[in-house]
Amino acid sequence: MKLTSKGRYAVMALVDLARFNNINPVSLRDISLRQGISLDYLEQIFLKLRKKEIVQSVRGTQGGYILNKKAKEIKLINIFEAVDEKVKTVQCKKESKKGCNGKAVKCLTHNLWDELENHINNFFDKKSLEDLVKDNSERRVSNG
């Protein structure tokens, strides 16, 4: 059970963006350098973030990206969904009338995995980008 780089990078990049989100857009090149993430990969990620209206792009020289909503309103779950980082605990489709593995009944542990999914998504639902930025600046202060 592991978090993929895509999801991690998306969050890292957005925290970075949120911190420098003044009037000027932030270029992916800067984020790439600061966070040590491949520029090409970042572009793929931001394409998705833009399509889900989490960020806005500014083209041309001096261009870059800006947040499209307030940091408070951007939850982790939105970010993960945007980059297709879903929490998947079961193979079987929830919608299907049939049970798991094509059997007539739900597998013995179906409810468990549903619970787990909810448990994790609940965490993602509560955390906002603002929380992360705050947490980070507080830590910086307290660490000297």
Next chain:
Amino acid sequence: MKLTSKGRYAVMALVDLARFNNINPVSLRDISLRQGISLDYLEQIFLKLRKKEIVQSVRGTQGGYILNKKAKEIKLINIFEAVDEKVKTVQCKKESKKGCNGKAVKCLTHNLWDELENHINNFFDKKSLEDLVKDNSERRVSNG
């Protein structure tokens, strides 16, 4: 972020085993048939479960596996650990004095992933095999 089959199968198989865990050992063949899991794969999984002393094996005809502890005492976290289904949210080693990605400081989101890991492991810590067996038999009754 997804749960692998190995972890899922391990839990499914153990719930199955716990339900039929009377005096007689349960053969992997039976579990394989009931749960629709490849016998060869089950053998791999039970090898690990046995090494971690979650189950005990009985060789020969009429052999199989039995639980090595009370269902109440077997937590999900033990099962997952046994089959190497770890929760991994960060690439960076926790032990290293250095920060993430070889940088001098922790990445902006390091604490977040730690929190997430704890959140998930907390769930696994609380659930026991007994809980799952109970939950299942209750559901069967209420569903008719």
Next chain:
DNA sequence: TATAAACCCGACTAAAATAGTCAAGTATCT
């Protein structure tokens, strides 16, 4: 108006992980 910075986008690919399979055992019951 040329140039460079930066976003836009699809296609490709190497490496790793996953989810098994296969083969050749050993132990035990009947």
Next chain:
DNA sequence: AGATACTTGACTATTTTAGTCGGGTTTATA
């Protein structure tokens, strides 16, 4: 003796991941 069932290591196809690459388009500015 034969069947059942655990034991173990090696192998492999498939899928996913984590990118790379190449060619665009847009826009500020010198």
